[in-house]
Amino acid sequence: MKAAILVAALVSVCAAACGTPVVGVPVPVQVAVTPAPTTSTTVVAVPAAPQTVYVQQPPVYVAPADTAEARTVVAYYDAINRRDFATAWSLGGSRIAGGGGYTKYVNGFATTSWDTVTVTDVRGSTVSVVLSALQADGTTRTFSGTYTVSGGVIAGSHMTRTK
Known part of the structure; x- marks a missing residue:
């Protein structure tokens, strides 16, 4: 009981x-x-x-520097994890989607269960990160790269899959 x-x-x-x-x-x-x-x-x-x-729940992020730029990237992934794609789109998803529009952008997260982003460095407007994307099938995809933040939104990104 x-x-x-x-x-x-x-x-x-x-x-x-x-x-x-x-x-x-x-x-x-x-x-x-x-x-x-x-x-x-x-x-x-x-x-x-x-x-x-x-x-214990999975972390959303780990940030070494509490800057507005790092908080923007963290907010972006927080919105994705909450499945609030409209907010993620407005935080810069629209600028880094690579064409295809909002529906294609949202569909790109269909197999992702949870994202964990680690901010490794912030230099000016450039935020360096490592991203672990837990997939619905239990596998993890790992990426590293940078986001450029301007005016409180992500203006560009350069991410490379590492695993």
């Missing part, structure tokens, strides 16, 4: 947290577990002390 309550609480917490950006740090979650009543004639329900459970 306790295990079922704990699992239900964790599923609820995980479902609620899926839409929020995560930076790879375990998130403490307070879970109160009430023991099942005993079979004796006197039943006293005493709530147990809350337990801390750590829920």
Whole structure:
């Protein structure tokens, strides 16, 4: 019974947290577990002390420098991970899509489950990154390269698949 309550609480917490950006740090979650009543004639329900459970989620990004340019690239991938392609498009997807329009751009992410971007360097408007794209089939595609950010949007990119 306790295990079922704990699992239900964790599923609820995980479902609620899926839409929020995560930076790879375990998130403490307070879970109160009430023991099942005993079979004796006197039943006293005493709530147990809350337990801390750590829920680890995949990181969205790791950034060595907190700059506006790095935050733009991180926001771009956060939007993609949330499947908010309209926001990703407006953050520069339209400029780096390579033609074909919005529908082709969105379809290009059909087999991607989750992107993890690591900002490795920021020099002026150039943001260097390593990207790990987890695919729906469980494989990972890895890319490295740069994004050029101008006026709060990605103006260009040069990415190369490394794996």
